Amino acid sequence: MPELDAIEVSHWISRYLYPFARISGLLMVMPLIGTRMVSQRIRLLLAVAITLVLVPVLPPFPHADAVSVASLVIVLQQLLIGIALGFVIELVTQVFVIAGQLIAMQTGLGIATTVDPSQGASVVVISQWLLFMVSLVFLSLNGHLVMIEILADSFRTLPVGFEGLGPEAFGLIVRWSGWMFAAALVISLPALTALLIVNLxxxxxxxxxxxxxxxALGFPVTMIVGLFILWLTLSDMAQSFQGYMDILFEFIKKLTVLN
Known part of the structure; x- marks a missing residue:
């Protein structure tokens, strides 16, 4: 009887441990929550709370001893899946950071830098401003709630087990990284074109x-024109981010079915 109780306790622990690893991996690197501005204790509490809510509605997991090599492999697989999902989300926000850097280099505003508290590095002011904007749009669109929904669905499309993301899935993530630079160029293209005309x-x-x-004349005029073009395209950038979020959610759904 004591041996049976030990097995039940081990299965109960693994039942909560595997989802917790995937959820904590996502919260570790996703925008806003995964930054330095959110303490590790808050992220840990969020991961525990989401795990307690999701576990009762999740499909059954493979039975493995909680203290074993097999269980460690499953935990690492789930942690890697969560980090991959959060990394893909982070790439969408970095699109606007790169776009801001391109615009700043052409307008001469690249000399205006500030310290990004989320990354602890010096960044261009325009990039930081665009990052704040897309962060607010992300929250206004309930992007964090949609991500939790997609995360819950991933336990059905990509069940907990010894098989995680395959080579095809990581190939898609690499190609998604290339899409980030192309999207940043498309966003900054109106401002770059206008500044090219000014320089001509x-x-x-x-x-x-x-x-x-x-x-003496070109530098201030270029800065003023760049800021004016940035103001004109601000609403289009918010709409572009909404479209990119739709593309992101479809990409994540496609990524989680490649098991």
């Missing part, structure tokens, strides 16, 4: 009036 106009002015001090 200054080139014509220099040829027409060589005595004109193009450096």
């Amino acid at each position: 106009a200054f080139g014509v002015m220099t040829r027409a009036a060589p005595q004109l001090n193009i450096f």
Whole structure:
């Protein structure tokens, strides 16, 4: 009888341990929650709370001793799946960070930098501003709730077991990283095109009036035009982020069925 009780306790622990590993991996790297601004205790409490809510509605898991090599392999697999899902979400927010850096380099605002508290690094002010904007849009669209829903569905499409994400899934993630740079270029393209026209106009002015001090005049005009174009395209950027979130959710659903 004591041996039977030990087996039941081991199965009960593994029942909560495997989902907790996947959920904690997601919360570790996903936007907003996975940043330094959220303490590890809060993330741990969120992971525990989500685990307690999801476990009763999840399908059965493979029976393995909680203290065994097999159980350790399953935990590492679930942790890797959660980190991969959170990494894919983070790439969408980094699209606007890269777009802000491209715009800042062309407008001359790249010299204006600030410390990003979420990453602990110095970033361009425009990139930080766009990151704040997409973070608010992400919360307003209930992106965090949709991610929890997709995470719960992933336990059915990608069940807990010894098989995790395969090579095809990681290949999709690599290609998704390439899509991030293409999307950033598309977002910054209106501002880059407008600034290119401004630079061409200054080139014509220099040829027409060589005595004109193009450096003293061009730098402030370029900054003003860049900020004006950024203000005009701000609403389109928010709509673009909403479209990118839809693409993200479809990509994650496709990623979790490749088991």
